[in-house]
Amino acid sequence: MSATERTYNFSAGPAVLPLPVLKKAQEELLCLPGAGASVMEISHRSKQFEPIISGAETNIRKVLNIPDNYTVLFLQGGALLQFAMIPMNILVGTGKKADYIITGSWTKKAHSEAKLVGDVNVIYDGKDHGYRRKPSAAEAKINADAAYAYICLNETIEGVQYQTVPDTGDVPLVADASSEIFSRPIDVSRFGILYACAQKNAGPAGVTVVIIRNDLLERSGEKVPSLLNYKKLAENKSMLNTPPTFAVYMVKLVTDWLLNDIGGLDKMYAINKEKAALLYEVIDNSNGFYKGHADKEFRSLMNVPFRLPSEELDKKFQDEAKTVGLATLGGHRSVGGLRASIYNAMPRDGVVALRDFMLDFAKKSG
Amino acid sequence: MSATERTYNFSAGPAVLPLPVLKKAQEELLCLPGAGASVMEISHRSKQFEPIISGAETNIRKVLNIPDNYTVLFLQGGALLQFAMIPMNILVGTGKKADYIITGSWTKKAHSEAKLVGDVNVIYDGKDHGYRRKPSAAEAKINADAAYAYICLNETIEGVQYQTVPDTGDVPLVADASSEIFSRPIDVSRFGILYACAQKNAGPAGVTVVIIRNDLLERSGEKVPSLLNYKKLAENKSMLNTPPTFAVYMVKLVTDWLLNDIGGLDKMYAINKEKAALLYEVIDNSNGFYKGHADKEFRSLMNVPFRLPSEELDKKFQDEAKTVGLATLGGHRSVGGLRASIYNAMPRDGVVALRDFMLDFAKKSG
Numbered sequence: 001m002s003a004t005e006r007t008y009n010f011s012a013g014p015a016v017l018p019l020p021v022l023k024k025a026q027e028e029l030l031c032l033p034g035a036g037a038s039v040m041e042i043s044h045r046s047k048q049f050e051p052i053i054s055g056a057e058t059n060i061r062k063v064l065n066i067p068d069n070y071t072v073l074f075l076q077g078g079a080l081l082q083f084a085m086i087p088m089n090i091l092v093g094t095g096k097k098a099d100y101i102i103t104g105s106w107t108k109k110a111h112s113e114a115k116l117v118g119d120v121n122v123i124y125d126g127k128d129h130g131y132r133r134k135p136s137a138a139e140a141k142i143n144a145d146a147a148y149a150y151i152c153l154n155e156t157i158e159g160v161q162y163q164t165v166p167d168t169g170d171v172p173l174v175a176d177a178s179s180e181i182f183s184r185p186i187d188v189s190r191f192g193i194l195y196a197c198a199q200k201n202a203g204p205a206g207v208t209v210v211i212i213r214n215d216l217l218e219r220s221g222e223k224v225p226s227l228l229n230y231k232k233l234a235e236n237k238s239m240l241n242t243p244p245t246f247a248v249y250m251v252k253l254v255t256d257w258l259l260n261d262i263g264g265l266d267k268m269y270a271i272n273k274e275k276a277a278l279l280y281e282v283i284d285n286s287n288g289f290y291k292g293h294a295d296k297e298f299r300s301l302m303n304v305p306f307r308l309p310s311e312e313l314d315k316k317f318q319d320e321a322k323t324v325g326l327a328t329l330g331g332h333r334s335v336g337g338l339r340a341s342i343y344n345a346m347p348r349d350g351v352v353a354l355r356d357f358m359l360d361f362a363k364k365s366g
Numbered sequence: 367m368s369a370t371e372r373t374y375n376f377s378a379g380p381a382v383l384p385l386p387v388l389k390k391a392q393e394e395l396l397c398l399p400g401a402g403a404s405v406m407e408i409s410h411r412s413k414q415f416e417p418i419i420s421g422a423e424t425n426i427r428k429v430l431n432i433p434d435n436y437t438v439l440f441l442q443g444g445a446l447l448q449f450a451m452i453p454m455n456i457l458v459g460t461g462k463k464a465d466y467i468i469t470g471s472w473t474k475k476a477h478s479e480a481k482l483v484g485d486v487n488v489i490y491d492g493k494d495h496g497y498r499r500k501p502s503a504a505e506a507k508i509n510a511d512a513a514y515a516y517i518c519l520n521e522t523i524e525g526v527q528y529q530t531v532p533d534t535g536d537v538p539l540v541a542d543a544s545s546e547i548f549s550r551p552i553d554v555s556r557f558g559i560l561y562a563c564a565q566k567n568a569g570p571a572g573v574t575v576v577i578i579r580n581d582l583l584e585r586s587g588e589k590v591p592s593l594l595n596y597k598k599l600a601e602n603k604s605m606l607n608t609p610p611t612f613a614v615y616m617v618k619l620v621t622d623w624l625l626n627d628i629g630g631l632d633k634m635y636a637i638n639k640e641k642a643a644l645l646y647e648v649i650d651n652s653n654g655f656y657k658g659h660a661d662k663e664f665r666s667l668m669n670v671p672f673r674l675p676s677e678e679l680d681k682k683f684q685d686e687a688k689t690v691g692l693a694t695l696g697g698h699r700s701v702g703g704l705r706a707s708i709y710n711a712m713p714r715d716g717v718v719a720l721r722d723f724m725l726d727f728a729k730k731s732g
Binding site for chain 2: 003004005006007009011012013014015016017019022023025026029030031033034036037038040041042043044045046076077078079080081083084088113116117197199204205206207222223224225226227228240241242243244245246247250325327328333
């Protein structure tokens with residue numbers, strides 16, 4: 001392989017981007033047409049940037065069919081900053097507690113950050129079964145007076161995904177959708193806050209999309225610093241200061257691609273289901289050579305963590321895969337094993353190539 | 367002009383980037399050599415990204431000659447988030463107050479954010495003279511028991527710059543260097559914290575460079591959320607979560623350019639002084655047709671705000687300039703008038719073109 005040949009990149013994030021998006025960004029990098037400068041060089045308040053950020057918002061509203069009583073924000077700091085901003089804004093001052101449902105690494109981390117800020121309950125923790133599934137409504141009972149209930153729709157590290165959105169009644173549901181946003185149709189009206197850092201399915205690292213029901217904006221206290229204050233951010237359309245303009249531009253291009261090249265979320269979902277099935281089928285038919293992490297009914301369409309019979313084989317698999325252009329298949333450093341992240345932008349051909357490699361490798365080593 | 371022709375872009379930020387940097391980024395956009403993917407698509411913990419973030423740090427340490435007892439962080443949220451993070455980390459819990467020296471729009475804003483977080487004093491406010499200069503030591507007396515003293519080295523909107531770093535004795539000096547970092551040599555050992563959002567002289571919007579003296583890291587309280595906690599960020603080398611990888615990559619390229627193409631800060635400073643002099647000379651010799659904002663001895667090398675005899679002429683100047691490829695010369699929306707930002711990456715030819723246009727315009731209209 002030459003130094004500039006692209007591989008199939010199964011990174012969990014920052015992750016593969018659609019090639020047409022990268023090509024468009026490359027073409028416009030020195031000069032955004034009509035702007036006389038790169039998109040990186042122009043004011044966020046310029047007439048050239050305004051249609052980019054408002055276009056990204058329009059695209060997101062269209063893709064997710066977002067009701068009018070929701071605000072879309074483009075923020076910085078990734079999911080980790082949301083872990084703190086959520087309780088700073090919608091817990092502190094309510095006199096209530098928030099309910100956390102821990103289903104893997106990212107909800108665990110979200111809870112530990114929220115604890116620094118306010119009063120939080122853990123109403124479910126799946127550690128006893130190694131975070132292989134999501135709880136039933138009976139296992140994770142929401143307190144009727146909770147300020148909000150917190151979940152992660154798809155645990156990126158464990159590859160465990162909610163197949164249906166839990167019903168939290170009148171308690172606002174707050175969900176981290178970082179590694180699954182735009183991968184399937186979802187009913188936004190079921191959420192108080194739905195948010196995602198971009199670097200899996202929405203764009204590059206450096207921007208986080210936060211979709212918030214407008215009534216929750218009223219909970220932001222006056223003492224919350226401006227850039228952490230949902231209400232002030234909403235009033236200023238994410239422009240209290242300079243937003244991460246290039247990252248927002250990339251989100252605009254990615255959502256353009258999703259709408260125009262793919263044709264929306266129903267189509268994207270069908271493609272994603274088929275891609276994931278290619279890998280899970282190999283795992284299920286391998287007579288235990290490949291072991292998936294998640295229980296079958298909670299398997300993620302986006303992240304497929306699996307193990308081989310030994311750590312040596314895990315390593316051999318990863319090394320050999322790399323030599324044939326299948327890259328970044330290592331599991332998260334906290335859990336080891338292997339993981340194939342097959343986000344929207346991973347082409348079917350890449351998944352087929354991995355499937356074929358898995359079949360060959362099992363035959364050779366099994 | 368064609369839609370893809372670059373203009374001379376005098377934007378105050380996001381601002382002009384060095385053309386060789388943009389070309390390099392364009393060349394590598396689809397595939398970072400050896401990575402098999404775009405720099406936007408690879409893990410922040412990959413062996414391809416590690417030399418980028420550590421290389422950016424090494425470059426910054428070299429360019430600014432940073433002493434070993436300082437940590438360099440790459441954060442998100444721009445200066446506005448630093449306005450809050452500074453008091454959250456190094457004021458709260460000290461039982462002290464912080465001293466703010468208000469010399470323009472950005473220190474005013476920094477103070478109003480800090481007030482939300484902790485106890486702050488205004489020890490000087492230049493509003494009576496319209497923020498045209500910096501105070502003397504006698505005018506801005508630092509309290510010996512202050513937690514820190516806060517300044518902005520260069521007020522971007524007013525174009526007013528400290529020519530020498532104020533002496534604050536044992537009180538840590540915290541300085542916003544957003545619109546002047548890398549424009550001139552500076553003695554970092556004089557500061558407790560020196561920080562800059564990137565989108566003027568260091569890269570694109572979306573990353574902020576924070577240089578902090580290590581003893582101050584010990585002030586960060588345990589309750590400060592992780593992504594807002596200098597100590598935790600330092601312990602994790604800015605990698606508590608995914609940093610804004612593309613923006614960090616651009617900072618690496620910009621500092622490569624500064625070191626290799628320009629030859630360091632002494633050379634950059636000489637170039638910047640000469641560029642600024644070209645414009646100030648026209649202003650001074652215009653018999654009052656052009657009026658600069660700042661008092662002469664506090665004039666900024668980076669931002670040159672000025673006015674013509676009427677708002678109509680301001681507008682005419684801006685409109686005509688645009689037709690000859692001199693773009694984004696409007697003053698900040700809060701103050702009006704005109705402003706030429708002539709950051710490191712603005713080529714001398716651009717400043718000469720503006721100088722010539724100013725001379726012609728004055729002759730024609732004056």
